Amino acid sequence: MRGNLVFWFMPLLSLLSLQCKKEVRPNLFFSSDFAYEFSDVEKKEFFSGSKIVLINFPFYKRVCLIKLYPKSYVKIGDAFRRGKEIRIFLESVSGVVVLKAQECNFFFRELVFSDGELRINANGKLFFEVIDGEAKFHEFKIKKGQGYSAETREIYVLPREVKIIFPRDNAEVFIPLFLWEKIDKAKKYFLEIAIDENFLKPVFFSEIEDNKFFPQSLTLPRFSRSYFWRVWYELEDGRSSFYSEPKVINIPNF
Structure with a gap:
């Protein structure tokens, strides 16, 4: 009898988990020329063209923002909320893409980023640059003011700001x-x-x-x-x- 209860209980947990997982969809937050013809919201593919485009996942008191500089591209995979946790998976990135997060989890390859500001520089080589906050890549912890080169697998200090x-x-x-x-x-x-x-x-x-x-x-x-x-x-x-x-x-x- 106890074994039967276990078999019934596990599918019930799976069903409840699926019901609690709610898809979230991106919105156009701002475009520097208010034009959006290069993007496909349904496919969750965004190309900035010659402009800067910002993509927002609206949540109360949370920030889930993607900023595309000119000639940049991002494809968003799964994006969902489960309980209090928000997860957004990026499938592909090129050009210069900035993530701004507050209690929002971004995933790209082996990168995990939840709070602060992160710049992804994917012009040939791939760099993750933490402007504010902290990120994780594999076992590496990338702190504010540091970058990570996916090519050399090294952490470096960001070049100083210009005066x-x-x-x-x-x-x-x-x-x-x-x-x-x-x-x-x-x-x-x-x-x-x-x-x-x-x-x-x-x-x-x-x-x-x-x-x-x-x-x-x-x-x-x-x-x-x-x-x-x-x-x-x-x-x-x-x-x-x-x-x-x-x-x-x-x-x-x-």
């Missing part, structure tokens, strides 16, 4: 000139402008080979008089740096 030279913080900008220090062995720099200081609502992004950006003109959407901007860079070996300290620019009223 901003011009314009000064909170300056009114009449001429679109941005200048920062030159970094030895830097292959390229990235300039990002956003409405918010967390750069979750970007309005401009540019990849630059020099340590200055001086276009003939620069058009920003008139959401606000003030914008935040920052710079980061990629070295010749593919590793990327911390972000610079965000600075504020003010657009004069004409």
